[in-house]
Amino acid sequence: MGSPPSNFITTPESLDSKHFNHLNPEDLRTKAHKAVDFIADYYKNIESYPVGSQAQPGYLKNRLPKTPPDTPESLDTILKDVQNDLIPGITHWLSPNFYGYFPASVSSAAFIGEILCTGFNANGFKWVGSPAVTELEMVVMDWLGVMLKLPKSFMFSGSGGGVVHSTTSEAILSTIVAARDRVLNEIGIENIGKLVVYGSDQTHSTYNKACKIAGIHPCNIRSIPTSVKDEFALKPDSLRKVIEADVEEGRVPLFLCVTVGTTSTTAVDPVKDLAEVANKYNIWVHVDGAYGGNACICPEYRPFLDGIEMVDSLSLSPHKWLLCYAECCCLWVKNPNLIVNALGTNPEYLKNEHSESGSVVSYMDWQVGTSRRFRPLRLWFVLRSYGVANLQNHIRSDVQMAITFERLVKSDVRFEIVVPRRFSLVCFRLKQLNGFDSSYTESLNKKLLERVNSTGRVYLTHTVVAGIYMLRFVVGATLTEEGHVIKAWEVIKEMVNTIVNEF
């Protein structure tokens, strides 16, 4: 901002009548300290709010004006509205009593990283946009690759490389498009309708979406059934049969999504055995470890990635379990050129000597968008602030608390564990009682979930797998301690009692 027109009206927000400056460093300092205190106090008091928002649809529309203000409002006024109008509409994902979906794991270190990322506002679309943005991302992706004991074929220090995306969806979309174009370059774009992609009926819904976006015909998206017996893992034999049928009918197998830790029940597909089947057909194999992949930094979970050298790409989301705040998804690929061939563009206004010489990575060619923030900063702060050993202990501690909860459930004859626990998710439900049908059991469990969440003291979510409605209890919110887990179980038992009395 330069000098304002002379008829400019000064306000309490303009610090100086001569220079209306939206980024005065001292003004920013004062206000940002206030915002930091607001968040620190929010964390301190987070248990005083109902975990799940109790707001009704449309609650906010009626509280806010229909048009923006013409003149400035003070930070204090806005923060008061955040407290009074927004907080009642927030479900507190960071509450220690939040056990829904996959919880969001966060940390002071990532918070600092985010402040710096925002503050620099450096754009890493190409190396030249800010060399540090690109180079730190390369370093951090290799660091995490080392922690996961990935083969050199996925590392910049080897022949591959990695990138930080916002979400798994973008990671999967970019790999599908790379795989698609590799095949279409051979068989001709007019054959796009022949391409078939594979996953299980437990694969995340975003896979389906990404395939559709990429122009894969919806009728060619195979969702192969799994079963309780196999703990909802995709069987290599089932995959082979489906592929064979497609090949026989002249279709072209393209892509397989293998999941390490499915969203419903944290099922783990057998990477090595599935890759063996897929490799015979030259199928691009992607491993989606959005949640479960994070645990593989611990040696005891690393076997879930056995066979990883046989796949083409792997993604996992540190915002789910490595303390990173949303949105942070890491993708490694064996052959970055295939991604760049599919997503690369080279407009004149972004050309520069370094990118033209091919000596640097241009991350805009690895993603859907052009602009990109200083994405690796949060992860770099987390890895350095805690160190590998503490991060492994963090995973183990969450699992340990899930084991505690599992034991409590098992100790109560009214309940059952529906699927064996693998990580920090416990899938459980009120048992089907003799003489009652399954829909009664479902309604009982639904009622229990509603009742538990309406207390505001705990927040859980559900799923339905193989026709079974079950409750999901995932330990993962950063503030959760064992005492919270024990208290959550007390709330659940209390609510069971109120239901049983009613029915």
Place this chain on the structure above:
Amino acid sequence: MGSPPSNFITTPESLDSKHFNHLNPEDLRTKAHKAVDFIADYYKNIESYPVGSQAQPGYLKNRLPKTPPDTPESLDTILKDVQNDLIPGITHWLSPNFYGYFPASVSSAAFIGEILCTGFNANGFKWVGSPAVTELEMVVMDWLGVMLKLPKSFMFSGSGGGVVHSTTSEAILSTIVAARDRVLNEIGIENIGKLVVYGSDQTHSTYNKACKIAGIHPCNIRSIPTSVKDEFALKPDSLRKVIEADVEEGRVPLFLCVTVGTTSTTAVDPVKDLAEVANKYNIWVHVDGAYGGNACICPEYRPFLDGIEMVDSLSLSPHKWLLCYAECCCLWVKNPNLIVNALGTNPEYLKNEHSESGSVVSYMDWQVGTSRRFRPLRLWFVLRSYGVANLQNHIRSDVQMAITFERLVKSDVRFEIVVPRRFSLVCFRLKQLNGFDSSYTESLNKKLLERVNSTGRVYLTHTVVAGIYMLRFVVGATLTEEGHVIKAWEVIKEMVNTIVNEF
């Protein structure tokens, strides 16, 4: 985190030997204050750094270890490395002397909004994930719609609606997929190869990428030539001819991207006249106002959106010119159902009474990914903290400074303005001298750009349009004042003198 195993080694970073807590509010408070001071000091001293990073490819790899640390490092250590290792690799987009690409505009208000967005870490994939996230986004999108005088057909208060995306790329991709599926539902998915999309040779490269991702055959992406004579705007007649040829040959016109403020020269395509042509063929018309659209909050620029009621969607990026920090792109659509039909999924584990009843917006069905941050907060803070009148003055002030620069260029006979200025971008170059060919002029201007940027005192970028290499000078960095612009011109003149002496 719960209690660590008993053999856990305490470190300076663990505040308490019993509870290793990654989110202790007092620890976060202390550290975050330090980070805020780091950024406030960075802004204060930003002019002391070379604007464009002088780093060489690979500079960082050699400064950082190859593996992450096993044990914690202190915040002070990490911040020292940020200062010593990262800052030399950063091109300072927020420097008042940054005039490259489109600058990133930021503000104290957006910084506060981002701290809260990160702090809450609330996930708005569906309304139930955090009602305030969805509802504030709806309110803010309508507010900005009011500021742009959009017809009710684009507003939630009417029959349309808006969404905050990260980048224009995602906005365009989601609308192309919606348009594609609308047409394929009628003509059959096997006809995807017949779909044709339109833009000009000035349309942003991301349009091409988005079309390819969506499975549009690359040979069906029309890049219609523009000319200096028409100031690089797409001519409705040219569009009509290309469409007619496609229709004649049995192809199906699908999508048109109209740009208000192209990246190379801020050319403005005539929205109304182009929409008239496109509407005859039932083509989805998208207006990309990534940069120029922001100016349309001022009545004097609003005519650029005349005819907007005839298009299907509009996007613009407040991170470019409305003080919002990256990444913030607003998309309005007339028929949200078409987006949801194309991108919607409804997995069991995310079902809930409100989304099932259809009474609320599920933003995950408007985008590529599932997770979404509290995206509207930054924009809400900006609109409230400054008010509409000040935001209009902010746009005008940047334009005024560009006019100042334009005058300075015009006053020097060695230079010429290559394309008339529309907003705050000035496209200029050293004139072609009598007796010298155009490649000499190009090399002279290239040399000038290199020389100017290597001073570290100013940062500019270039483009080539209609074969003409030119320098781009965009006023837009928040800290820029008129004095900086005048100083930048001095630097440019100084460098011309050094070159002229050499050649």
